[in-house]
Amino acid sequence: MKLTYHPLGDTGIQLVFGxxxxxxxxxxxxxxxxxxxxxxIEGIIEWVPAYTTLSIFYRPDKIRYQALLEQxxxxxxxxxxxxADAASLVYEIPTYYGGETGPDLNFVADHNGLSVDDVIRIxxxxxxxxxxxxxxxxxxxxxxxxxxxxxxxxRDPRPKIAAGSVGIAGSQTGxxxxxxPGGWQLIGQTPVKLYDPExxxxxxxxxxxxxxxxxxxxxxxxxxxxxxxxxxxKINSKRK
Amino acid sequence: xSKKLFQVIKPGLMTTFQDLGRTGYQExxxxxxxxxxxFSLQIANLLVGNQRNLAGLEVTMMGPVLKVLEDAVIAIxxxxxxxxxxxxxxxxxxxxxxxxxxxxxxxxxxxxxxxYISVAGGFDLxxxxxxxxxxxxxxxGGLNGRALEKEDILYGNENVQAVTGRSLxxxxxxxxxxxxxxxxxxxxxxxxxxxxxxKTFLSSNYEIxxxxxxxxxxxxxxxxxxxxxxxxxxxxIPLGGIQVPANGQPIILMADRQTTGGYTRIATVISTxxxxxxxxxxxxxxxxxxxGMDEAQELYFKKQKIVSVLEKIIL
Numbered sequence: 334m335k336l337t338y339h340p341l342g343d344t345g346i347q348l349v350f351g352x353x354x355x356x357x358x359x360x361x362x363x364x365x366x367x368x369x370x371x372x373x374i375e376g377i378i379e380w381v382p383a384y385t386t387l388s389i390f391y392r393p394d395k396i397r398y399q400a401l402l403e404q405x406x407x408x409x410x411x412x413x414x415x416x417a418d419a420a421s422l423v424y425e426i427p428t429y430y431g432g433e434t435g436p437d438l439n440f441v442a443d444h445n446g447l448s449v450d451d452v453i454r455i456x457x458x459x460x461x462x463x464x465x466x467x468x469x470x471x472x473x474x475x476x477x478x479x480x481x482x483x484x485x486x487x488r489d490p491r492p493k494i495a496a497g498s499v500g501i502a503g504s505q506t507g508x509x510x511x512x513x514p515g516g517w518q519l520i521g522q523t524p525v526k527l528y529d530p531e532x533x534x535x536x537x538x539x540x541x542x543x544x545x546x547x548x549x550x551x552x553x554x555x556x557x558x559x560x561x562x563x564x565x566x567k568i569n570s571k572r573k
Numbered sequence: 574x575s576k577k578l579f580q581v582i583k584p585g586l587m588t589t590f591q592d593l594g595r596t597g598y599q600e601x602x603x604x605x606x607x608x609x610x611x612f613s614l615q616i617a618n619l620l621v622g623n624q625r626n627l628a629g630l631e632v633t634m635m636g637p638v639l640k641v642l643e644d645a646v647i648a649i650x651x652x653x654x655x656x657x658x659x660x661x662x663x664x665x666x667x668x669x670x671x672x673x674x675x676x677x678x679x680x681x682x683x684x685x686x687x688x689y690i691s692v693a694g695g696f697d698l699x700x701x702x703x704x705x706x707x708x709x710x711x712x713x714g715g716l717n718g719r720a721l722e723k724e725d726i727l728y729g730n731e732n733v734q735a736v737t738g739r740s741l742x743x744x745x746x747x748x749x750x751x752x753x754x755x756x757x758x759x760x761x762x763x764x765x766x767x768x769x770x771x772k773t774f775l776s777s778n779y780e781i782x783x784x785x786x787x788x789x790x791x792x793x794x795x796x797x798x799x800x801x802x803x804x805x806x807x808x809x810i811p812l813g814g815i816q817v818p819a820n821g822q823p824i825i826l827m828a829d830r831q832t833t834g835g836y837t838r839i840a841t842v843i844s845t846x847x848x849x850x851x852x853x854x855x856x857x858x859x860x861x862x863x864x865g866m867d868e869a870q871e872l873y874f875k876k877q878k879i880v881s882v883l884e885k886i887i888l
Binding site: 342398465470472535 | 596597598599600601602603604701702711713757758760761806807808809811812813814831832833841842843844845866869870872873874877
């Protein structure tokens with residue numbers, strides 16, 4: 334397979350890894366991004382993985398287009414040969430379902446003819462692939478939610494949704510990293526901050542890895558929230 | 574050592590701190606922001622003896638009134654918004670001293686719409702994710718993540734080697750016009766457009782509409798038709814990317830653009846011409862001209878050279 338690419342003006346280049354959204358394409362992009370991180374090619378400023386593409390921004394005074402392209406083609410051949418597959422991680426997001434912070438949990442259950450416990454069980458028994466990050470800082474685009482709990486967006490979006498809210502919109506699920514307006518059906522809340530501009534590592538998640546919601550009680554929520562406040566909480570992650 | 578530099582008497586229409594942007598976090602969805610006209614900001618810094626990438630004030634259309642609280646050396650570059658110090662016209666593209674008690678003011682926008690104010694030693698601001706750029710939507714960077722407000726006090730760093738009277742060579746001072754010729758590299762989705770659309774794009778006049786801001790410039794002109802759809806699977810969008818939604822009217826993505834987007838992009842404005850766009854007001858007309866990658870990068874080097882020659886003299 335030859336590398337497909339397009340220039341993005343004079344300071345960017347986009348690599349194309351597929352035409353449709355799939356886990357396989359996403360894993361290739363993650364591997365390529367890991368190679369880029371390891372290689373530290375001079376002149377590359379940053380890169381942005383997305384569903385089917387990886388875009389790279391660079392300084393032409395450090396590396397010209399042709400020279401960069403040659404380096405990228407070399408790396409691309411490496412992933413064709415099947416590099417040692419670095420295992421992906423599953424980040425665990427402790428989530429308190431229902432209650433005041435998950436006001437639409439009953440609606441999601443009724444809409445799908447399920448009990449509240451079924452909704453929680455289905456929602457928390459899946460490793461969701463983080464296809465990409467975007468929309469707002471730290472927001473993960475997740476794939477793989479069961480159609481059994483799919484629910485349309487609210488007809489009246491809420492003017493304010495608290496950071497950490499876990500919601501469903503159609504057949505997507507997600508977590509709000511910061512307070513924003515929104516029309517998602519809210520089923521719970523995590524005390525973990527996906528985004529904190531003051532923290533040494535402002536964003537918790539990285540695309541190409543997985544996320545799993547872990548049900549917790551109100552008491553556990555409160556104690557984790559306190560640990561987060563004190564800067565003592567560390568997110569659990571394990572190899573997939 | 575930090576010192577009180579300016580007191581904001583009037584904030585102006587929208588005055589924010591900007592540096593060269595918050596890079597390195599786009600993969601997490603963090604918007605780059607930064608000076609719309611990065612050339613003018615870099616020159617402003619170099620003229621007062623700063624590193625080129627320090628934060629300065631980006632002044633938009635109607636400038637602020639600043640009271641000088643301690644003697645300082647400043648430079649004003651970019652669009653000519655009729656700067657004055659103590660009622661007298663102030664020089665542009667040249668460093669000069671301001672004295673305690675003086676007022677820095679702005680008047681009519683004469684040419685361009687964004688001025689940059691640098692101060693020798695730089696402004697004293699906390700960095701957020703490595704940058705002082707203000708991104709208003711996420712309320713981060715600059716002064717508490719917001720534009721200047723009345724009564725704000727702006728702090729500066731102690732500075733030992735302020736230089737006055739340094740100026741950019743006359744030939745290198747950009748001219749801002751109401752008709753802007755902008756060079757582009759086509760793609761990445763030129764194949765999604767009808768053949769006629771590419772011709773139309775490269776041969777027509779597009780007007781900058783009032784729905785234009787730091788995030789993007791919405792243009793009005795001959796419709797650009799797609800072969801089938803205007804939508805793509807979301808992907809990263811570059812500075813200067815020209816996206817065309819289903820209505821066929823192009824939008825140029827600027828400093829505060831989101832990190833990803835789902836519309837086809839017909840071309841990307843080359844980095845050299847972004848500052849010209851940054852200085853173009855609603856009502857201005859744009860014509861697009863295609864250039865190849867070699868030419869685009871040659872132009873990049875030429876622009877870089879102006880900055881690095883000045884940098885060598887100073888640092």
